[in-house]
Structures are given as structure tokens and as C-alpha cells.
Amino acid sequence: MNADKPKSLGRPKRADQRYSTNETIIAEAARLFMEYSYEPVSLNQIAQVCDVTKASLYYHFANKAELFTESLVWTLSRALSGTERVLKESSDIRSGLERLAVVKMSTHHVDFESMMRDAAPHLSEEQLLRIRQAEHGIHDVLSAHFRAAMDSGLLRPADPLLLSHALNALLMLGNRPQPAEAAPSTAELAKTLIDLFWHGVAPEQ
Incomplete structure (x- = not known):
């Protein structure tokens, strides 16, 4: 695949006037990086789309690494806010997890760890730390809700941070063709995966 054209990026579009040029660049760069990863996306492509x-x-x-860092921190900050809002607005943690699963699987994106491995050689230690801190914020929110559910007897005792990472890994299945085709809709796939997460694979007693 040509590194300058990682699939079709669509028609160039004028920056949305509701946002500053800086905000538009960050938002569009985030979308491209999350869809194609670090290496395949060029600054020329980002400029064209914006x-x-x-x-x-x-x-x-200053450079692609700086833009990548700002766009990833922006994306993860939005994800953190969205995660907190969905869990707070849901009637119980299980329904909240199903809603989060639908949101996460409704938009195709590359595996986060694969993207970070792709980008890491180009980033400074400070940039890597900023991205990881933003990522950890999401896990902290999920962990807090898991811990509260355990305290309420809704979940058996377990490491809440481990549960958060396990859930994230499980939901990445929604971006893979075969698992995604196993359910008639994203909502059905979300329910199936959360059921698996909630009950595990042991037979009911």
C-alpha cells in the first residue's frame, strides 16, 4: 500500500467554522490516526482533509509527532468524559457497559497498542508519558465504577484495573471481521460481549 494514500480519505473539506483551525486540525488528525495508525498518515493528507x-x-x-500526541490526548480526553457520562447516566453498571460497548464498536479504529508501537520510535519520552496518562485516566474511571459495583455486591471481588483492561481488550473484537459478523448488529454484539465479560465462560451453578 502506498504510504501517501492509506485508502481513500474522501473529498477535501473546508474546516468547520465552529472550530478554530487548531481544533479542526487536531480533530481530523485524530480521526485519521485512529483509523490508519501513525505511519500511513502523512502531514500532506491531514492538510488536504483540513x-x-x-x-x-x-x-x-512543530512536526507529526507533536500533532499525533495532541490528537491522541484530545481523543482520550473525550473518551474519558464520554465514559464517565455514560456510566453515570445508566441505571446500572451492566447496562452502562453495554452502552459503552456500542459506542466503542460503532467506529472502526486500529488497535491502540499496535498504533502506539507504530508511533513510539518517533515520540519523545514526554510525549509517550502524556498519551499514557490520558489513557490511564479512562481506566481509572472504569476502575472506580467496578470498585463501587463490588462494594455494592454487584460484582465479585477482583482487581478493578485488571477488569478495565480486560474489558477494553474484549471490545476490540468488534473491529475484527469474523467476530463482528457473528451478530446481526453492533448492539447485539455489544450485548453478547458484555454477557461474556459479566458471566465468564463457566457453566451456571
């Missing part, structure tokens, strides 16, 4: 010049990109961001 309908700005490459010089404008360099005015806002």
Missing part, C-alpha cells in the same frame, strides 16, 4: 496548507500545519504544530 483544507489548509502544510505550512499552516507547521504554524500550529
Whole structure:
């Protein structure tokens, strides 16, 4: 695959006037990085999609690594806020997890760890730390809700942080063709995966 054209990026579009150029660049770069990973996406492509010049990109961001870092931190911050909102608004933790699963699986994205391995050689230690701290914020939110569910007797005692990482890994199945085709809809797949997470694979007593 040509590194300058990692699939079709669609027609160039003018930056949404509701957002500043900086915000538009971050949002569009985040979408491209999350869909194609680090290496396949070029600054030329990001400039084209944002309908700005490459010089404008360099005015806002020193290089691709800086833009990647800002876009990932922005994405993870939004995910954190969304996770907290969904879990707080849901009637119980299980229904909240199903809603989170639908949201996570409704948009195709690359595996986060694969993307980080792709990008790591190009990032500074400070940039890697910022991204990991933003990622850990999401796990902290999930862990807090798991811990509260355990305290209420809704979940058996377990390491809440481990549960958070296990859930995230399980939901990545929604981005793989065969598991995704096993259910008639994203909502059905979300329910199936959360059922598996909730009950495990041991037979009911």
C-alpha cells in the first residue's frame, strides 16, 4: 500500500467554522490516526482533509509527532468524559457497559497498542508519558465504577484495573471481521460481549 494514500480519505473539506483551525486540525488528525495508525498518515493528507496548507500545519504544530500526541490526548480526553457520562447516566453498571460497548464498536479504529508501537520510535519520552496518562485516566474511571459495583455486591471481588483492561481488550473484537459478523448488529454484539465479560465462560451453578 502506498504510504501517501492509506485508502481513500474522501473529498477535501473546508474546516468547520465552529472550530478554530487548531481544533479542526487536531480533530481530523485524530480521526485519521485512529483509523490508519501513525505511519500511513502523512502531514500532506491531514492538510488536504483540513483544507489548509502544510505550512499552516507547521504554524500550529512543530512536526507529526507533536500533532499525533495532541490528537491522541484530545481523543482520550473525550473518551474519558464520554465514559464517565455514560456510566453515570445508566441505571446500572451492566447496562452502562453495554452502552459503552456500542459506542466503542460503532467506529472502526486500529488497535491502540499496535498504533502506539507504530508511533513510539518517533515520540519523545514526554510525549509517550502524556498519551499514557490520558489513557490511564479512562481506566481509572472504569476502575472506580467496578470498585463501587463490588462494594455494592454487584460484582465479585477482583482487581478493578485488571477488569478495565480486560474489558477494553474484549471490545476490540468488534473491529475484527469474523467476530463482528457473528451478530446481526453492533448492539447485539455489544450485548453478547458484555454477557461474556459479566458471566465468564463457566457453566451456571
